[in-house]
Amino acid sequence: MGARTGVDLLSAGLSHLWLKDTCIGLMTNPTGITADFVSTVDVCAGLADTKLTALYACEHGLDGELQAGVRFGDKLHPRLGIPVFSLYGEHKKPTPAMLAEVDTVLFDIQDVGIRYYTYASTLFHMMKGCAETGKRLLVLDRPNPLGGDVVEGGVLSEGYESLVGAWRVPVRTGLTIGELALLVNSEVDVPCEVDVIAMEGWQRTMEFTDCELPWMLPSPNMPTLDSVRVYAGTCLFEGTNISEGRGTTRPFEWIGAPWVDGERLAERFREHELEGVHVHPVYMSPTFSKHAGELCGGVRIFVTDRRAFRAVDTGLVLLHELVSLYPEQFRWLEPPQPGSRYFIDLLTGGRKVRDVIHDREELVRLMEAWNVQAEEWKERRKPFLLYP
Numbered sequence: 495m496g497a498r499t500g501v502d503l504l505s506a507g508l509s510h511l512w513l514k515d516t517c518i519g520l521m522t523n524p525t526g527i528t529a530d531f532v533s534t535v536d537v538c539a540g541l542a543d544t545k546l547t548a549l550y551a552c553e554h555g556l557d558g559e560l561q562a563g564v565r566f567g568d569k570l571h572p573r574l575g576i577p578v579f580s581l582y583g584e585h586k587k588p589t590p591a592m593l594a595e596v597d598t599v600l601f602d603i604q605d606v607g608i609r610y611y612t613y614a615s616t617l618f619h620m621m622k623g624c625a626e627t628g629k630r631l632l633v634l635d636r637p638n639p640l641g642g643d644v645v646e647g648g649v650l651s652e653g654y655e656s657l658v659g660a661w662r663v664p665v666r667t668g669l670t671i672g673e674l675a676l677l678v679n680s681e682v683d684v685p686c687e688v689d690v691i692a693m694e695g696w697q698r699t700m701e702f703t704d705c706e707l708p709w710m711l712p713s714p715n716m717p718t719l720d721s722v723r724v725y726a727g728t729c730l731f732e733g734t735n736i737s738e739g740r741g742t743t744r745p746f747e748w749i750g751a752p753w754v755d756g757e758r759l760a761e762r763f764r765e766h767e768l769e770g771v772h773v774h775p776v777y778m779s780p781t782f783s784k785h786a787g788e789l790c791g792g793v794r795i796f797v798t799d800r801r802a803f804r805a806v807d808t809g810l811v812l813l814h815e816l817v818s819l820y821p822e823q824f825r826w827l828e829p830p831q832p833g834s835r836y837f838i839d840l841l842t843g844g845r846k847v848r849d850v851i852h853d854r855e856e857l858v859r860l861m862e863a864w865n866v867q868a869e870e871w872k873e874r875r876k877p878f879l880l881y882p
Contacts, residue, residue, distance in 0.1 A: 496706025500634030500672070500691035501602050502528050505537045510691065512598045512630050513541060519548035519596035521581075521620060524558040525604035525636075525710045534602040534634070539574060547595040549578045550588065552603070552616040553657075554713050561714055561782075562740070581616050586657065588623040598630040604712045605671040606722050607638035609650065610729045610841055613712070614671060615660035618678055625686035633690045635672035635880070637705050639722050642668050642698035642881065645871055646726055647806040648864035650843035658840050664864075664871050665806050665843075666726045668698075670880070677878040692880045701800070715745035724795050727809025730847075733838030735825040736816060737790060741780030748778055749812065750792020752785055753823045760793050762815045770802030771795060773812070807861055810847070817852050 504510075505528050518538060520526075526534030539546045549571060554560045556571075556578050565583045570576070579585075579592045593599070599620060603613050617633075624631045647665025655661070661678050669677065672690035679685045702709060702719055711717045716725070721744075728746045731738040736754070739745040750756065756775030763773045773793040780786050793812075797803045817824050826848060827837050839845045850856035 495695055496704065497637055497696035497700065498529070498694040499636050499707065500693060501526065501534045501537055503691055503694065504541075504634060505532060508691065510632065510689070512632055512689065513544050515543050516597040517545045517547045517595055519550060519593070519599045520546060521550035521552065521599060521601045521603065521617070523552065523554065523556060523603055523712075525712050526602040527708065527710060529707055531708060534600075535574075538600060546574070547576055548592065549576060550592070550599070550620065551578055551580055551582065553582045553612045555582075558711075558713065581619065582612075586616065587619040590627050593623060593627045593629050596629060598632055599624060600632050600634060601671070601675075602634040602636070603671070604636050604710065605638070605674075606712055606716065606725065607640055607667050607669065608722075608726045608729070609647070609663055609665050609667065609843075610658045610725075611712075612657045614674060615657045617671065617675060618660045621675065621679060621686045621688065622682070622684070624688075625682075625684045630687040630689070631675070633672040633675050633688070635670050635690050635693050637693065637696050637700065637702055637707070638668065638670050639702035639719060640666070641701050642670065642879075644668055645868040646804055647868065648843060648860075649867045649871060654835065654840055654843050656835075656840040659843055664868050667875075668872070669875060669878070670696075673875070673878050673880055676880075677875055680878070690880065696881050698879075698881055715740050717745070720797070721746045723797055723800065723803070724805050724808070727805035727807070727812070728795065730809045730813060730838065730841055733827055733836065733841050734813070734816075735784065735823075735827065737780050737784040737792070739778075739780075740783035741786055742778045744778070744794060748776055748792055748794045750776075750778060750785075750790035751823070752788045752790050753820060754791040754816070755819075756791045756793050758819065759812070759815055762819065763793070763811060766811045768804070768807055768811060770797060770799035770804070771808050772798050806864070810851070810857060810861060813847075814851050814854060814857050
């Protein structure tokens with residue numbers, strides 16, 4: 495038997511004190527569904543003695559239809575006639591007015607367990623809004639699709655907080671979204687009242703394919719578990735002029751640019767002898783985003799051993815080789831305005847990667863330091879683990 499998510503348990507009749515004779519809001523998207531494909535919106539709208547009065551949408555929209563970075567405003571839900579408040583437009587944190595008609599906010603979104611993904615950051619903003627207005631937050635927990643036993647990458651440095659990294663956590667957290675909410679709530683200056691409806695049947699060694707649950711793509715460019723598996727490494731290319739595969743049939747599994755020689759890049763990558771991964775030369779022409787309509791050389795990443803594979807190391811090595819091979823063509827994306835931070839610095843949680851990526855020995859030392867931080871994180875997270 496697989497796992498039963500928080501909303502599965504709620505749909506099956508699980509009760510909670512915060513859902514009795516109360517008004518609730520729900521932060522969700524298309525990944526909020528039960529094992530038998532009932533929307534969490536409909537589950538919450540049908541709860542006895544509970545009134546659903548507001549919905550909250552994060553990046554990609556309530557219906558998951560918007561591409562990355564597309565801002566949007568508030569609207570009315572066409573069927574329920576209740577407000578759908580945008581937390582990816584004018585406001586990242588809910589205003590008091592957005593929370594005025596609710597007592598408890600429920601959260602049910604499939605996270606991917608990787609710091610760059612904005613859903614967890616928006617959840618943290620919701621937690622802050624709840625703390626400031628005296629509202630409660632109830633997380634309907636879901637699996638970490640990569641399991642909960644492996645941690646990767648360095649911890650975000652203070653001063654580099656953003657929507658692609660809102661708290662001091664490593665790149666791959668090894669936590670479910672419920673566990674992460676409990677940990678962050680314990681470390682903020684003003685915590686909110688938070689609880690988690692924990693899953694049944696999930697264990698830390700389980701990947702999503704072990705859970706017997708429907709996979710609903712969490713965002714438009716995260717179609718499969720293969721995309722998720724490499725994302726912690728190849729998302730780094732969002733901070734460069736190299737395509738991270740948006741606009742191709744293999745987003746995040748393929749990287750490339752018109753001036754990249756995939757054969758040469760693959761050959762250089764193999765010299766690093768990373769375990770559990772093979773990169774293969776592949777040409778693609780993205781249909782949108784970077785280099786749209788241009789024939790690009792590049793490589794596709796194949797995970798040959800998911801237990802040994804380390805996405806962050808893979809991404810860093812590919813970055814190093816591209817910087818080394820193409821110093822005239824490679825570029826970091828410039829800060830949006832003078833004095834603001836490079837996007838690569840926000841993704842990596844500091845400026846160290848940008849400073850040392852060209853130097854192989856320095857890069858190896860950075861990777862070793864990040865591995866130490868990952869081990870320290872395992873100790874820091876222990877009090878908040880809900881599953882064996």
